Amino acid sequence: MKQHITLFTDILPEEQERMRICFNAREETFRSGETIMEYAGTMQKIGVILYGRAVLYCCDTDGDENMIDELNKEAVFGEPFLLPSDSQHYYVVAAEETRAMFIDYEHVIKRCENACHHHSQMVSNLLQLTALQSRQQMERIYVLSxxxxxxxxxxxxxxxxxxxxxxxxxxxxxxxxxxxxxxxxxxxxxxxxxxxxxxxxxxxxxxxxxxxxxxxxx
The missing domain is CATH 1.10.10.10 (Winged helix-like DNA-binding domain superfamily/Winged helix DNA-binding domain)
Known part of the structure; x- marks a missing residue:
């Protein structure tokens, strides 16, 4: 059976705690209907759903809102997974009480001086998650076609x-x-x-x- 990949796969709990400091991780809780994140035109931050449920929406130039994906526990979101275009507005909204953790993308791509194991493992997990989400988006395109x-x-x-x-x-x-x-x-x-x-x-x-x-x- 295929291993279920998350941002923290093969990262020990104590390493996760050090990572939160190293990567300047921040946590926030959102009520149902609150906007968790609005995508910018550049890759700025990565979000992780710690608990709850959220929805990724896209709004086009005509003001039409479309549901892109539903995000549940351990789902990862942010500009690195779906770089927005100038003509579309992407945003994540809480569908129920949801807690999310945010990590600056800059802290992920820049190696720290200690070259710690958990940093390398997170980058590996991030690449696998990016590939997985790309495949899921292709599957959805097929369904919609x-x-x-x-x-x-x-x-x-x-x-x-x-x-x-x-x-x-x-x-x-x-x-x-x-x-x-x-x-x-x-x-x-x-x-x-x-x-x-x-x-x-x-x-x-x-x-x-x-x-x-x-x-x-x-």
Whole structure:
């Protein structure tokens, strides 16, 4: 099984404490609806969700707001993962009470005089997380490129099943958020999920879904 990578993978607790001082780490708690971070045009800081849930949004020049990603515990965000363009405004908003830690990007890329192990390990983890997020963004582009609501739902469930290596998956967000994430109408998505249940392609219990792959056609 693949190792679950976080910013602190293979960094001992005592090293994490030294890292917080070395990297000038700061923690802050946000209420639901509060803006956690607005992206700048340059790579300035990295954020880590310590607990809670947040959403990354993008607002274009027409003022249209689009959900880009949902961020849960240990999720990493910031300009290094999605360098904003001048025509789009990216920002992270707390979906519930959320605590985040912030690290200046400059402290990560500049080696300290001691060349400590935890610094090198964090850079390695950061590179792996960047590659992982790039892959996830490509998978979402594929899902969004599907022409119908049904195809988008099935492509998303198939990708989630492959990621979890299980036919039973749990939608990691509300169905309202999922509709926004898939860029489909909420009512249309609900009808299509019901159709998929009636056709016995999926079995739904709340946000838990069993995907019968032998009947899956995308």
């Amino acid at each position: 599907r022409s119908t609501t049904r195809q988008k739902i099935l492509s998303y469930l198939n990708a989630l099943s492959a990621e979890k290596q299980s036919d039973t998956v749990r939608i990691p967000m509300s169905y309202t958020s999922l509709a926004q994430y898939l860029s489909v109408d909420r009512s249309a998505m609900t009808r299509e999920l019901k159709n998929l249940e009636e056709e016995q392609i999926i079995e739904k219990n709340g946000r838990n879904i069993l995907v019968r792959k032998y009947r899956l056609q995308i």
